[in-house]
Amino acid sequence: MTDPLEDERERIREQKRQELQQRLENGGELGDNAIASETPSDPIVIEGEKHLNEVVGEHDVVLVDCYADWCGPCQMLEPTIEALAEETDAAVAKVDVDAHQRLAQQLGARGVPTLVLYADGEPVERMVGVQDQGTLEGLIEQHS
The missing domain is CATH 3.40.30.10 (Glutaredoxin)
Known part of the structure; x- marks a missing residue:
């Protein structure tokens, strides 16, 4: 049986991972000299x-x-x-x-x-x- 709160946390984590990956690939908000x-x-x-x-x-x-x-x-x-x-x-x-x-x-x-x-x-x-x-x-x- 899955925990709905844990499922929601995992969904949010995955969404954030994808957003960060897109930023890094597109040279977005995280520039070369920026520190994560x-x-x-x-x-x-x-x-x-x-x-x-x-x-x-x-x-x-x-x-x-x-x-x-x-x-x-x-x-x-x-x-x-x-x-x-x-x-x-x-x-x-x-x-x-x-x-x-x-x-x-x-x-x-x-x-x-x-x-x-x-x-x-x-x-x-x-x-x-x-x-x-x-x-x-x-x-x-x-x-x-």
Whole structure:
């Protein structure tokens, strides 16, 4: 039995691979002197406060998803989070609020999902609840 979320993730990954291949073949956005984006195409699972600080310090724009495995809205948001990691220049990080309660409090996560957008090492946006992909892409673009 196949997992519909995994099927959707794989479809998005394949679409992104094809787009990148076309760009490289056509000499598109990635020129000879351009360096391919160093942001990971998968969400980064945060292991603690020090790890989050490293990720935020390493990348210009970071979207942090504070989630819980038992949270229905968090599960609904998961495909969007995966797509943003794959399709945007932002690094996407995930903080399990049950495993990292103190860090979740520091991030201001009073409910889940809570999304915190960092730009240049500073939190610039905080949203609670499920957000649509277009809204999040707009915020990432605004702060890139």
